[in-house]
Amino acid sequence: MSERFSFDLHARDGKARTGVIQTPRGAVRTPAFMPVGTAATVKAMMPESVRATGADILLGNTYHLMLRPTAERIDRLGGLHKFMNWERPILTDSGGFQVMSLAGLRKLTEKGVTFKSHIDGSKHELTPERSMEIQRLLGSDIVMCFDECPALPADRDRIAESMRLSMRWAERSRAAFGDRPGHALFGIMQGGLEQDLREESAEALKAIGFEGYAVGGLAVGEGQEAMFDCLDYAPGFLPEDKPRYLMGVGKPDDIVGAVKRGIDMMDCVLPSRSGRTGQVFTRHGVLNIKNARHIDDPRPLDEACTCPACRNFSRAYLHHVFRSQEIISSMLLTWHNLHYFQEIMAGMREAIAAGTFAAWEADFHAGRAQGDI
Numbered sequence: 001m002s003e004r005f006s007f008d009l010h011a012r013d014g015k016a017r018t019g020v021i022q023t024p025r026g027a028v029r030t031p032a033f034m035p036v037g038t039a040a041t042v043k044a045m046m047p048e049s050v051r052a053t054g055a056d057i058l059l060g061n062t063y064h065l066m067l068r069p070t071a072e073r074i075d076r077l078g079g080l081h082k083f084m085n086w087e088r089p090i091l092t093d094s095g096g097f098q099v100m101s102l103a104g105l106r107k108l109t110e111k112g113v114t115f116k117s118h119i120d121g122s123k124h125e126l127t128p129e130r131s132m133e134i135q136r137l138l139g140s141d142i143v144m145c146f147d148e149c150p151a152l153p154a155d156r157d158r159i160a161e162s163m164r165l166s167m168r169w170a171e172r173s174r175a176a177f178g179d180r181p182g183h184a185l186f187g188i189m190q191g192g193l194e195q196d197l198r199e200e201s202a203e204a205l206k207a208i209g210f211e212g213y214a215v216g217g218l219a220v221g222e223g224q225e226a227m228f229d230c231l232d233y234a235p236g237f238l239p240e241d242k243p244r245y246l247m248g249v250g251k252p253d254d255i256v257g258a259v260k261r262g263i264d265m266m267d268c269v270l271p272s273r274s275g276r277t278g279q280v281f282t283r284h285g286v287l288n289i290k291n292a293r294h295i296d297d298p299r300p301l302d303e304a305c306t307c308p309a310c311r312n313f314s315r316a317y318l319h320h321v322f323r324s325q326e327i328i329s330s331m332l333l334t335w336h337n338l339h340y341f342q343e344i345m346a347g348m349r350e351a352i353a354a355g356t357f358a359a360w361e362a363d364f365h366a367g368r369a370q371g372d373i
């Protein structure tokens with residue numbers, strides 16, 4: 001274990017990179033996929049099961065945890081790692097994104113955001129300073145700046161104004177974060193789909209200086225083509241020697257396309273949330289287990305998969321427990337999807353190290369039949 005936070009780049013293949021983020025709580029192999037544990041749990045998964053899928057780090061959510069059970073209570077109980085029994089690294093979002101998508105009666109000013117809890121209607125305020133305090137109380141290893149992510153579509157002036165507010169909040173986040181050896185503060189680049197605004201945001205963040213840099217403001221409905229167009233230039237505006245985190249992405253082909261364009265870390269609720277709706281990701285494409293065609297199928301979801309769902313159960317069984325709304329359905333499908341997403345990451349790390357990323361990517365796309373699998 002290292003006593004400090006560092007990023008070692010081991011190999012590149014085109015724009016794709018592979019390396020290791022060292023933290024006092026353990027190493028994070030990059031490119032990394034980070035499961036989302038919003039309310040101090042990756043839904044339907046025990047922490048040791050999340051680790052068994054290959055995850056080195058998971059995500060927590062300032063917005064949810066500040067409302068319930070509150071950051072102060074988690075701090076009194078020993079911090080988020082102890083509270084949720086996950087002793088490896090945790091990254092927490094700063095809360096602003098979730099306020100704008102979940103809370104009611106929001107008021108945005110230069111100071112921050114006031115809002116009413118979606119749980120009980122109580123009034124709350126989030127500012128850069130309060131967000132840093134909450135993430136410190138949680139014990140987060142990687143802290144995200146407090147930012148504003150504008151809903152798309154938005155006109156250029158709105159995006160520019162929002163980005164410049166986020167840069168002023170990044171300055172305040174840096175000042176409030178203080179000196180926390182072994183912990184990291186990541187800046188978040190904004191600027192919508194405007195190349196010049198993205199560059200202005202990156203320059204502002206580099207002038208402040210962060211241990212890592214996120215590409216924010218994407219995966220908000222712009223679509224894959226627009227996202228990739230932005231990723232064709234945005235990561236390149238960020239420091240070469242620091243981790244680059246693309247927030248909220250994504251489907252398997254989004255993830256591969258992002259790594260190909262120089263992204264090192266990603267998060268998405270997709271594998272866990274869709275598992276609970278019966279959606280299953282495999283190397284041959286996507287299927288939904290609730291479809292009647294699985295009712296007598298003795299085969300596993302994916303013959304080549306080594307996860308507990310594929311090793312021990314048939315599609316017929318998984319169809320049955322999904323239809324019967326049995327709890328084990330969410331457990332097995334979530335485990336399978338997270339396992340498959342980590343398999344994609346492991347495959348890319350190996351291919352980049354071997355200089356065979358293009359061949360790996362071609363094989364990845366070739367395996368994904370269209371339609372029923």
Ligand SMILES: Nc1nc2c(CCc3ccccc3)c3nc[nH]c3cc2c(=O)[nH]1
Nearest residue numbers: 059060093097149216217218219247248
């Ligand atoms: N702070 C912030 N978060 C974002 C998230 C949530 C990621 C997250 C982190 C940790 C836990 C849950 C979610 C986004 N999700 C999709 N697009 C996103 C954009 C942003 C963004 O611009 N800023």
